[in-house]
Amino acid sequence: MQNRRFITLLLLLCAAAFVAAVWGSVNCGMRLSQPDLAAEDALHLRRLIYFHFAVAQITVVGGLWLIYLRHRRWRRNYLLISYNDKGRHLNPPGIRMPSGHVYRCSLSSMEQAKLPPANGVPTLVYPMFMLSGQSSGPKLEQALQNAYKAQGAEEPEFFYQPVLGASPWLARAAAKLIREQLSRHPKAGVLVVAHGSQMPEPPPEPSLFCRRLRNLLPGTEIALGYFNQTPEAAQILAGMQSQHVLLLPFLLTEGIHTGRDLPTPEQAAACNKSLTRLPVVANLL
Numbered sequence: 001m002q003n004r005r006f007i008t009l010l011l012l013l014c015a016a017a018f019v020a021a022v023w024g025s026v027n028c029g030m031r032l033s034q035p036d037l038a039a040e041d042a043l044h045l046r047r048l049i050y051f052h053f054a055v056a057q058i059t060v061v062g063g064l065w066l067i068y069l070r071h072r073r074w075r076r077n078y079l080l081i082s083y084n085d086k087g088r089h090l091n092p093p094g095i096r097m098p099s100g101h102v103y104r105c106s107l108s109s110m111e112q113a114k115l116p117p118a119n120g121v122p123t124l125v126y127p128m129f130m131l132s133g134q135s136s137g138p139k140l141e142q143a144l145q146n147a148y149k150a151q152g153a154e155e156p157e158f159f160y161q162p163v164l165g166a167s168p169w170l171a172r173a174a175a176k177l178i179r180e181q182l183s184r185h186p187k188a189g190v191l192v193v194a195h196g197s198q199m200p201e202p203p204p205e206p207s208l209f210c211r212r213l214r215n216l217l218p219g220t221e222i223a224l225g226y227f228n229q230t231p232e233a234a235q236i237l238a239g240m241q242s243q244h245v246l247l248l249p250f251l252l253t254e255g256i257h258t259g260r261d262l263p264t265p266e267q268a269a270a271c272n273k274s275l276t277r278l279p280v281v282a283n284l285l
């Protein structure tokens with residue numbers, strides 16, 4: 001912080017020197033246009049103009065150099081880690097990332113991936129996971145350490161970001177799709193189905209997502225159920241008031257879970273309901 005303030009002070013001094021040099025050049029030019037000016041004085045004024053011009057150029061170059069020093073510390077590398085190779089195309093929504101500073105890998109193939117170098121630039125790690133827990137926490141950190149050790153490389157300074165499932169952009173994208181469905185089924189409810197967890201407490205991301213959906217879709221029934229964890233999605237489906245239910249998988253990609261673990265239209269029909277399955281949440285971005 002002290003270095004940044006010192007550089008800011010130098011920038012202000014450069015700006016003041018530039019203004020003074022420009023003013024000096026203009027002043028000398030006005031005096032040079034006076035009639036009956038002695039040749040010796042005219043030569044002196046021309047030298048002053050050249051001097052002020054040189055000072056102005058130096059302050060411009062110095063200012064640009066100071067701006068570079070002030071802002072280079074904000075350069076970042078970005079490491080996007082997906083749970084599997086199917087999610088490697090995903091980007092954290094709402095984040096602008098220069099393509100030359102973006103690195104991608106999956107949790108299973110990290111040791112073979114190209115990883116950010118330890119070149120003095122901090123690395124922001126974005127876990128492209130829907131839920132926080134062991135895989136997106138200790139397991140991921142250990143995998144990174146093992147990958148750098150296997151490659152014989154030094155680790156950069158890592159700053160871990162929240163998982164993809166915590167992004168508010170997910171709820172916005174889902175709300176947009178749900179509004180389109182509500183135009184055809186005005187009284188439909190939404191059942192969000194998330195992956196179960198073995199953690200002592202359920203990950204907060206599904207509940208946070210549903211809370212955001214309720215704020216974006218007031219008056220719409222929003223329910224949350226799980227597979228491999230209670231409350232089970234099939235039980236929640238049976239207890240919903242809406243006769244037509246929009247099933248929204250809180251998952252990263254289409255895969256085994258979408259074909260095996262989600263409530264089916266047959267289960268919905270058994271409790272006198274109809275079901276429309278929406279794409280997985282991450283595919284809405």
